[in-house]
Amino acid sequence: MKHIGARAIDRELKKGSAELLILSLIEHRARHGYEISKLIDERSGGVLKFNVASFYPLLYRLEGRGLIAGRWVEKAGQRRRRYYTLTVQGREMLKAQQSTWLDFVNAIHRITEAENA
C-alpha cells in the first residue's frame, strides 16, 4: 500500500473543508480576509491554518464562482478593507454543503463508534 504522509492528508482535508469554513464564517456578517483566516485558526484551536499564499486564491475562487462578493469598505480613520458577504448562490451552496458534511461526519462517527464499542 502506498503511504500517504500526514501533511498530504492535512492538505486534502483542508482543501475539501475550506470552502465550507469560509462560507459559514460569513453567513451572518461580512468579514475581511484576515478576519476570516484568523477565525478559522482560532476556532479550530490552531488545527486548521491558512497562510496568505494559499488563502487568497481560495477566496478569489469563491468570488469568481459567484458564491461570495467582496467590496471595499472605508471606515473613518482606517485603511479601506475588502469585506466579503455571501451571495444568494453562496447561501444555497452553504446549505447543501452543510448537510452533506453533516451526513459525512455522522457516517464516519457511526462507523468509528461501532468499531470501538
Added chain:
Amino acid sequence: MPDWSREIRAAIASLNLDPAREAEVVEELSQHLRDRYDEMLASGVATELAWQSLLRELNDGTLVSGLKATVDAARPPLPVGKDGSERILAGVWSDLRYGARLLLKNPGFATVAILSLALGIGANTTIFQLLDAVRLRTLPVKAPQQLAKVHVNSPHCCRGDFYSSNADLTGPLWNQLRKQQQGFSEIAAWSPFRYNLGQGGEAYYANALLVSGDFFNVLGVQPLLGRLISPVDDYRGCGAQGVALSYAFWQREYGGRADVIGSKLTLDGHPFQIIGVAPASFYGIEVGRNFDIALAQCSQPVFSAKGSLMDGPSEWWIAAIGRLKPGWTLERASAQLNAISPGIFAATVPPDFDALARKDYLSFRLEALPAATGVSKLRMDYEDPLWLLFALSGLVLLIACANLANLMLARAGVRQREMALRLTLGASRSRLIRQLLAESLLLAMLGTIAGGVLAQILSRVLVAFLSTPQNQIFVELAPDWRVLGFAAGLAILTSILFGLTPAIQASHTDPGVAMKAGGRGATAGRDRFLLRRALVVSQVALSLMLLAGAFLFVRTFRNLLTLNAGFQQDHILIANFDFSPLKLPLESQMAYKHQLIEGMRAVPGVSSVAEVLIVPLSHSGWDDNIDIPDGPQRQDAMFNRVGPGYFQTMETPLLAGRDFNQTDTPKSPRVAIVNEAFAHKFFGGANPVGRVFHDAGGADKTYQIVGLVKDTTYYELREAPLPIAFVSFTQANGPEQQSTLVIRSDEPLPALISSIKRAANDVNPAMVLNFTVFKTQIRDGLLREQLMATLSGFFGALATILAMVGLYGVISYMVDRRRNEIGVRMALGAKRSDILLMVLREAAILLGIGLAAGTGLALAAGTAASSMLYGLKARDPLTLAAAIGGMAVVALAASLLPAQRAATVDPMTALREE
C-alpha cells in the same frame, strides 16, 4: 513598518494581471500581511524573524499557482516593470502583441504608417537589389575571388576594329599572353557575338560566346547534360563543330528536352551540332547579358568574310579571364604582365602602322584586374545613376520616417495617461521606451515586408524598362542574403529613426500632471511641439531638394529628346540586308546592292532611301588620323561612309557644295563631305569646299572636300559636335555582303515594313533582314536619362506628398490646440479672414524656413549631379524657382484645409469645451 506591496508585486509579477486588478490584490494581501506581522510582534516574535517567515509564506509558490487558476490575466497583457531578475528581452513578444492590438484599433494610422514605410523601403530595396545584381554579386562559378581579367592599361589604347565593349585583346596578343603569362594557373579567352538562328527572312538572334577550349575549366563550370566546349574542340581550322546551350536557351527553344544532344542548330546558316547544356546557375561572364550558346573560338572564321580574326593584329575581339595561381596576388600577376609586355607588344605590332603609331603601340602595358563580379556594360552605364537613385530613395525614406515620427508624437500625446498609469504602477522609463520601440519595430517590420514585396515587383519592372529589343537585359534578381540583410537593417534603422524620440518623450511624462490633465495632456508642451515643427521644416527642405533634382533630370531628358541632332529623326526606318547567305561572287556584289537599293526606292510610300555604314547614335564608330596639307598633322577625325541622297533622307542641311552622286566612282578622285565642326577644327571655320586632307593610314588616300553639312551627332546625343568626314559608297569597291539603308517614309510602320519585306523577297528571298526604327533606337540610347527622369520624378512626387501630409498634420494639430484661443479671438471680434490668415501665416513660416534650407541643399545636390545633366546648369535658377513655387503652392494648399476649419470655429462651442 515593512512595506509588503513591493514583495507581493514581485511575487505575482509573472501573472501579468490587469493593472487595476493587480493593485487590488496587492492592497488586500499587504493589509493581511501587515496584520499578521503586527500580531507576530505582539506575541513576542523578533521583527526579523517575523519578516522572514511571512516572506517565506508569501513565496512558497502556492500564491502564483492558486491565483493563476482564479484571476484572469490582463488583456492585452501589460508588461510589468523591470526587476533585477528579469531577462533583457523578456516580454518582447507581449510588447509586440500589445503593439499589434493597438494598430488594429487604429487602422487609419496603421495604414498610413505602413504604406509610407512600404513605399520608402520598397524604393530603397528596389535600387539596392539592382545594385546588388549588377555590382555586388560574384559570378556563379567556382571560387570567383581568384578570377582576374587582363587588359591593356594605356590612355591611348588602342587603334583598330573593336567587336564588343569587352574586347580587350587581339588574337596575336592573346596567343602571346597565353604563352608568356605566369600568374594564372589557367587562362581562357571569350568573345560575345550575335548569330542569326533563322534561315532567310527577318533575323532571329542568339547571344553566342566564342570561347577558348579552357574556358569552362577555368571557371569550374560542369555540364548539366552532355559536355561543354573543351580543349579538344578548339583547334585551328575546326570549322562548324559543336555548340553548348545555356540552360535558359535550352528551356526556351527546346522545352528542356534531353534528346537535343546530337541535333543540329544553324547559326548564320552554318549547321552546328548540340553537344551539351550548361547548368542553370551559369549565365555567362557578362552581368546583364546572358549567353544563349557557347562555341569554340576556332569556329569564328566560319562566320567571317575577312577570314580568321585570330590573325588580325588590329582586330580587337578577345577578352581574357584567368584563375590566379595559389599564392599569387593580383598585384604580383600585374607586375609579371607588365614585365612581359614590351616583348609581347613588340612581337605583335600591326605591319601597317607608321612610326608614330608604332611608338604608341609599343608603350602599351598589360595588367590584371579583379573579375570576381564578371564584366558588365550595364554596370558601366548604370552604376553611377543607381548610386544616385539609391541616395534619392534614401532621402524619401528619411522623409517618410520624419512623417511617422510626427504621427508617433501626436499619438504619444493621446497615450499620455496610459504611460502615466504604467509609471505609477511601477514600470521603469526604459521599460516604457522599450514598449514604444517595440511598437515602432512592429510598424517597421510590416512596412518592410510590404516594401520587400513591392521591391520584387518594382525591380522587375525596372529591368523590363531598361531592356530593349536590341539589348535584352537579364539580371539575377532573386533576393540573396545581402538584400534580405539590407531590408532587415532598414526596418531596424527606420524604427529607431521614427520611434526613439517619441518614445523617449512619451516616457518623460510626469504621472501626476498627466493623470490630472484633461485629454490634451502634456503634448501641449512647448518643446514637443517645437520638435514636430522642426520635423516638418526638415521634410519641406528635403522634399524641395528632391523636387528640384527631379526637375533637373526631367529637363535634361526633355532637352535631349528635343535636341537638334542635325537630322530629323521621325519617319526613318533603318533596314539591314544581309546577303552573305547568297554566296555572291565578289564581282557581282556591288551590282546586287545597287539593284537592292533601287528596289527599295520603288516601294510605294518611300520618299527617299540612302545607304549608310554607321547609323548615327548606334554607339558604333570609325575614327582615323588625318593630315591637312600645310596644316595640322595626325589629327583625330570621325569617318562615316554614306551613299548619295543620305543627307536628303536624314534632312541634314547641306550648307555649301554638293552631295555625292553617281559621277563619284572608284576611278574618279576621292571626295568627302565634312561637317561644320570639321571645318572649324581644321580650317578655322573657313569654307572647306575645294580643300583637301589625307587619311594618315595610307599615302594614296587623298580626299577633296566637295560639300559642307550642318553638325550632326555621332556616338550619342550628349556629345559636343565631333569633326566628321563623310566619304562615298559610290567610290568603294566591295566586297559587300550586307547593306544598311535609311528609309524615309510617312507610311505607318507595320505597313512599310511588310512592303519592304515583299520588295526584298522579290529581289532574293534568301536575304536576312533586320529592322530598327531610328527614333526608337535614339530613345533606347536615352534610357539612362529616362530612368533618372522617371525615378527622380517619382521620388520627388512621393517626397512632396509626404511633406504635404506632414505639414497638414502639424497645422491641424495646432488648430485643434488653439481652438479656445481662436474662440476667444472671435468672441472679441476677430474676423474669419483674420483667423484664416493667422493659421496660414504659421504654415508659411514653417514653409519659408524649410524652403530656405532646401534651396541650399538643392544647390549642393545639383552641383553633385551636374555630370548627368544636359543643356542646363546645375544651379539653373528657373528649375529651382519652379521647384520652390510648386512646393509652396502644394504646401499652402495642404494647410488651407485646417486653416478653413479654424476659421469656421463656432466661438460658443469652442469656449464651452474648456
